[in-house]
Every structure is written in structure tokens, then in C-alpha cells.
Amino acid sequence: MNCKTSREVGGMGHSLKRKEDSRFLAGKGNYVDDVKLPGMLHMDIVRSPYAYAKIKSIDASEALKIPGVIAVVTGKDLEQYNLHWMPTLMSDTQMVLPTDTVMYQSQEVAAVIATDRYTARDGKEAVKVEYEPMKPVIDPYKSLDPEAPVLRTDKEGKTDNHIWHWEVGDKDKTSKLFEEAEVVVKEQMHIPRIHVASIETCGCVADYDKVNNHLTMYMTTQAPHAIRTVIALVAGHVGLTEEKVRVISPDIGGGFGGKVPVYPGYVIAIAVSFLVGKPIKWVEDRSENLQADSFARDYHITAEMAGTKDGKILGTRFKILADHGYTDASANPSKFPTGLFSIGTGSYDYDTAFMEADAVYTNKPPGGVAYRCSFRVTEAVHAIERITDRFALEIGKDPADLRMQNFIKKDQFPWKSPTGWEYDSGDYHAGLQKAMDTLGYWDLRKEQEEKRKRGELMGIGISTFTEIVGAGPSKDFDILGIKMFDSAEIRVHPTGKAIARFGTKSQGQGHETTYAQIIAEELGIPAENIQVEEGDTDTAPYGLGTYASRSTPTAGAAAAMAARKLRDKAKKIAAHLLEVSEDDLEWEVGKFFVKGAPEKSKTIQEIVFAAYTNHPQGMEAGFEATHYYDPPNLTFPSGAYICVVDIDNETAEIKIRRFVAIDDCGNIINPMIVQGQVHGGLTQGLAPAMYEELIYDEEGNILNGTFMDYLLPTAVESPNWETGHTITPSPHHPIGAKGVGESPTVGAPPAIANAIVDALSHLGVTHMDIPITPYKVWKVLNEKGIVQ
Amino acid sequence: MKKQITITINGEQHAVEVEPRTLLVHLIREQLSMTGTHIGCDTSSCGACTILLDGKSIKSCTVLAIQADGKSVQTVEGLAAPGEMHPIQEGFKECHGLQCGFCTPGMMMRAVELLEHNPNPTEEEIRWGISGNLCRCTGYNNIVRAIQYAGAKMQGKETPSTEPTFV
Incomplete structure (x- = not known):
């Protein structure tokens, strides 16, 4: 990789080892459950065994008899302070604690406060709740039946379970195209409900100080600044105005979108701390995390593609039914109820598309978070990449050839998609070609042909996706009205070392290293000498946080822009020190020198020292800058993934033989970290493709709400990923970067699904819903008479 | 109710009182404030709490503290001296x-x-x-x-x- 800086400076392109690792490796990370404050009490939560029930009574008397149990808090208690409901990010409402009805299994019913964790759990077991169960609505399709009970009776005038309708594209033009097209293919797909299941669950320590009327909230949050504002908006009426609230997001043990929402447990902890004046710790256990925290996906999609017999894609049409559970608590930008699903026209050059979605309430937990994906992009990519393969199968064309035929060409960028996005840059042909060459694609196709003759099952699946990340430009993107910029503040100390603070929050992405590298690149100060801090709202500049692969596109850009402001100042100081005009100076990494006289120069360290000791008269002393970066456009990373599977034609065991992932995330800050992000994302793509799904029975009981039966891939299931890259810089991003954390999660599932369907396509299989398990495959083989 | 146990952690002997039901991981994390050992699940599935008990790797969420009486525990904090690396x-x-x-x-x-x-x-x-x-x-x-x-x-x-x- 070409680097402008030396390894010692460690700017962009260097695989620097991570600065944050030392504390994690020594067991000195500071996660929320490690926070221990004097007088701290512990909270546990009583949860509903029913998916839909009236609460007839809550009897806490036995619990309160247990020594060490301090209080039991119910919805009626919170109602006195008008804190029993809270707003969701999507302008819906969610119960903090119910006053009369529970809406899903494992919903919070009451909170027990005690002197220690075990006593709190004892108290929880002793709280007696009498329920009157009701028939729940579980199937989202049945939720719209006229005879289905209306679930949200709290909403005045609500007569059905429909939440919203959304559409984009040209409906009439698309209908006409589909009526007239030579070839139309259609599949019904379910992108199942899954859970991010970061290894650290969610939790907080709410520490309200009655003397100073001040709340410090240690919290597993990916967006501490936005949370502070939300707390002030929700609790301002009881005196917690924004300057009285400090949110600290300590080290986070994985986020993946699951630590964006505000969960009831956080709010109860704040309310209780406010009332009793002591720190309250709440850390959910794994089962609570899986059963009650925000889910991801759960889109039922009817996907259609129209084209010509010789393989030209002409249009797509997607119809979605979105199961949101009992409230719409999605974590999307406010104007985007389906997130960025409209990226689903894919990497292909055509101009006709129509997409629509209807969202419904059911008696399931609320949510709609990312699972390592930029706002519903995984659902969109799955639909387009699966239906593209379906189209190739229909007309008998190799899916690689079909994609090469239809890709938007490198010189067509910026490219306007039929749903209104302007793709910034890409070279899709180069990516797929590289993946095919790495794999030896055509040899594998020959092998597959031979194997089929022998009755052996082998499949090759491709996914050539376009991501959409870096939300986002303020004209379209906000959360609760707050525009989705992000920020960086750089302070350089007199001796030339720096501290930089950001509005984002790493959850493992390595910001302490990569942000330092961006600043090193721009200023020539060694990355080693730049300390990066995030997650404390008292010290960091305001930003919207880390999710949707937005950190590099927004805060990373802000780092470069703030550093450039400092370079401008440095130039003025250098001109002063060297007694030349600014126009006579040139920048080379780490120093300004006089044009034509390179021996006359000042290093950045000399310049910074002068900013404190000898600054030009009339100039502000010091050396610091802040930048709030409002991106002009989103960024559009892409990738070409190919998966090869072998299926045992007796046991139906599916083995991923090879998986090649070629990613294009623009310019690369740290190849080691980018590769690590890709590896991790691929395993999180494998997970829903073959293993993970939250399953509910018709009574709304979750059937796999623990790690015993919700199957995360281990090192055994996860194959040895083969990764590589192409580089197409983003033309509008200050350092040409695009973001990468989620591309592999988005791109991998359809590559795997396409490979498995490809292995079975000669048997007449055209589609299988993920997760594709050996049992699902065995059923197909059994139906076809291959196994008994 | 509480029981007195003696346990050697990272070479240092501790005499502590625990409830019979106290999990080893909670003794380590909460009573002894060594928070490098983590808890990621409630079904012995995730392994975040893995430590060495008499040299064997075990999930410390699945062992009672009293079962470690008289035994030797090594946690991540004991891998190397501060500032050094195993x-x-x-x-x-x-x-x-x-x-x-x-x-x-x-x-x-x-x-x-x-x-x-x-x-x-x-x-x-x-x-x-x-x-x-x-x-x-x-x-x-x-x-x-x-x-x-x-x-x-x-x-x-x-x-x-x-x-x-x-x-």
C-alpha cells in the first residue's frame, strides 16, 4: 500500500498495531459492569411470561420482606412522574413499565432494587404478578386481518395494527415494465428476526447526585451525546436539564446497533437513582438481552425482477411487510422508516424500480436495529442479490456473466439510482474480476459440472453489493431533529503531542488508532503521540455516534478537516518564524519549507511550540481546532463476494469450502483493522445465513431465547475467510474513505444463500429462506427423493 | 450462612467469606474487584468468564466459589506483570x-x-x-x-x- 508518511509517523495506509489493545489484553478495560461506585444499589427486572396479558395485580410484599431489598418499582410508580411511557426514535411510544397491559413475552413489568445483585434477583423471584392472558397477534400477515385485535389501544382512534406505509420509485412505469417484459422472476423471501448479541450485554450505572442536582450516566451506548439530549428532553420537567446530565460510554463490548436504542432498564435506573439519590446498577443477563432488547431485520419481501432473455436487467419491484413488534422502536434516521432499503436497486444499470413497505404491530419485542448494517441495507442487498441470481437461473446465464453485463460502469459515476441516490464512485467490474481470479471461478464451475454428473452437490454463490453508509447529509438526515453531522476536536500541546476527541464511540472498531492515523497523515505528528478520546459528553464535542459505518465517513472526515484548519494556522506561524510570506511555503509531511530552499524549514513540533511561546502578534495563541462535518453525500462502499459450498448428499451438512471477499471501501486508513472488520462482518453475515433466527410460537413464546439455542457461529463454523480489496476513493470525502465495518455483514448472506441454492438448482430449487440449515436442505433432498 | 474459604488468585492468597451460592466469577469480579474476567451469558455458552482453576481452563460462571476453596486460580490479570506481556x-x-x-x-x-x-x-x-x-x-x-x-x-x-x- 502506498503511504505518504513513514511508519514512525504512521499516517494512512500503515497497519499500525492498535493503541487500545494494551488495556484490554491486561484485563484493564473498563466496561459498564466494571463500574463500582460507593453506595451503589443493584436493579433486577421482573418480566412477563406472557406475550399479551392484562396485569391484574402486582404484589411486592414478600419481596420487600427480604433483607437488602430496598424497593420494588412498577409502572404505577413511574406514572406519578409521567415516566411510564417514553418516545421512540421513530415517533412512536414505548412503555418504560406497564400500568395495565404487557405486550410481549419478557417485557419489563417491575424493577427490584437491592443492595447486591443476588438479593435483587431474590426479590425479583418473590414479586407476585397476576396476569390475565389474552390471545396474542404473532403472525404479521394476520395482524392486518380485520378481525385481529387492535393492539395499541393506548392510541386514541387506532382501529388496526398498521403502523405506516412507505414507497419510493415510479409505480406506474414499473407496473408497465413488468407487464411488458420478456422475463419476469419473483420470489417471496423472509429476512428473519435476529439479534446482535454482542458478547457484552446492555447495562448502566445511573448516578444521581441530589446535592448538585446532577446525573452521571455510565451506559452501554453507541451514541452518548444523543442520549444526553434524549434524557434532557424526557426528564427536563423533573429538573434534569441538559447541563445537569453527563453520559459516559465506557469501553463497549460490541455494539452492532443493539446499543443505539434507549431501553426501559436505563430509564428505570435513572428514575430510581433520582428518587433514592444513590447509584443504581442495571446489567441485563444474556437471556433478557436476547428476549427483550431490540431485534434486527424481520422483513417479509416479495422481490421481482424484469429483464430480457439475453440478460439485461430492466427493473425491480419490492414489496415489504415489516414486523415491528408492539411499537416502532427502529433506530433509523427520522425521515427513513425503512432505513436505506432503497439502495436495493443494487449495483446494476437500469432505471425502473418501485419499492413499498407496510409496517405492522405484533406481540413481539420492539426494535428494528442494524445488526452491523447501515439501516436495513442487509435486507435490501439480500433481495436484490437473490433475485439477480434467480433471474440468471431463469434465462440460463452464468450469474457472474449476468452481473458483468449489468454493472454500472466505472465511468458512469456519479450515478443516479432509480430510487434517487447518487452513488459516489465504484468499479464493480474490477472487484468481481478480482474475486473470480482469486477463486479460479471458471475452474470451479467445471468442477461443479463434473460433480453434478456424479450426483455430488456443490454450489457457487456470488454477491456484488453496493452499500450506503456515512449518514448523513443534513438536508435529509436527522435523528429527532438533530442533524447527523459528526465532530472532531484536536488540541496539540506545546511539546507537539496531541489529544483528539470525537462525537463517535468505538465498540471495537479501533478508533483510538485510526483517528490518530488520520491526524498523523494531515499534520505529520506521529500517531503514537495522539491520544484519542470518545464517549464522555462533558469533554467530547457533540456528535451522533457510531453505527451504520458512519464513523470514518463523518468523524474521520471531521478529523481531517480540523487538522487542515491547524495546518493553515501552522503555515501562518511558519511564515512568521521563517520571515517569508505564506505563498513561499510548501508543506511536506511534518514540516513547512521555503520553496527552492528546503533547508529552511520548520517542523510541526517547532511550529506548535511557537504557537504557545512565540506566536505572531495579532494571532490567537494555542494550537487547537474543532470541526463539525456535515457530509455532502453518503458514501457507497461495494464488494464482490464469492462463496463455494459442498453439501453432503446424505446428511445435508453444508460446508463452506472457500469464501473470497473483495471489498472496496475507498482509501484505507489501516489495512490490518479494515481486514479485521471484514473478517468479523463475514462471520456476522454467516450467522443469519445459516444459524441465527429468533423463533416464536403462536402464543408468542420465544423458543430460543438463550445462548444454548440461539446459535452464534463459533470458530468451528466460521471458515477461514479470504479477503482482499480494490480502491475507488470517494470523491467527496476529505481523505477518500468510505467506511467498511458493515459491508461484509451486508454482502455475505446472499453469497452463501446463492451458493446453497446453486448447489440445489438442478433439482428445481429456486429459493430458500435464511437461515439455511442442514435440516432445510435435507427436507429438499428428501422431497426430491435423494435421501430417505 | 456465609462460608470462609481460602483461594489463591494469581499467586496471592485470599481468605474470603462467600455465600454458598456465590459463583466464582462473582467472587473474582465483585468481592475481589478483578474485573478482567467478564460475563457474557447465563448458560455457560460464551466463555467470556474463562479462567484457569488449578491450571485447567474452566468457565467461572459455572463453578461455585466454595468449590475453589483451597485451589489456585489464574485470571487475565495474572498473565504478566503490569507493563509486560505473556x-x-x-x-x-x-x-x-x-x-x-x-x-x-x-x-x-x-x-x-x-x-x-x-x-x-x-x-x-x-x-x-x-x-x-x-x-x-x-x-x-x-x-x-x-x-x-x-x-x-x-x-x-x-x-x-x-x-x-x-x-
């Missing part, structure tokens, strides 16, 4: 075997025992060997490399390249 820690750092760091202590403690029994594990042996420990960030590729690196280092052999293979 080969397994070095391997994880050099090979980018960690991201959020939450599973890392348990993963390393498991790997230490694995390498003790099998100093030259194959990739497959490593993958099976750590299959009781879940990682949600890394996709395991670099954890495998980190353990191979540590295995070489512990035997005084030349360590494999730690450059990323991202081409």
Missing part, C-alpha cells in the same frame, strides 16, 4: 486478535491451556479448542493466528508474520 497477549496484539476486547481475556486463558497441552496446534485443533468461547467481532481468523504466534513464541521459535494478508 506471549498470548503479544500474539493477540500483533495479529489483531481482538476488537472490542470483551471475549479476549477468556479466549486467552483458554488458549493458554490449549497451548500447554498442544504447543503446535493445527488451525483445526485451535478452532475446535476455542469452540467454547464466542467472539462476535473478529470472525476468529486472527484469533487463530494469534494462538499460533503465541505457540511459536513460547517455544522460542520464529514467530509467523503478523502483516495483514489483505491484498
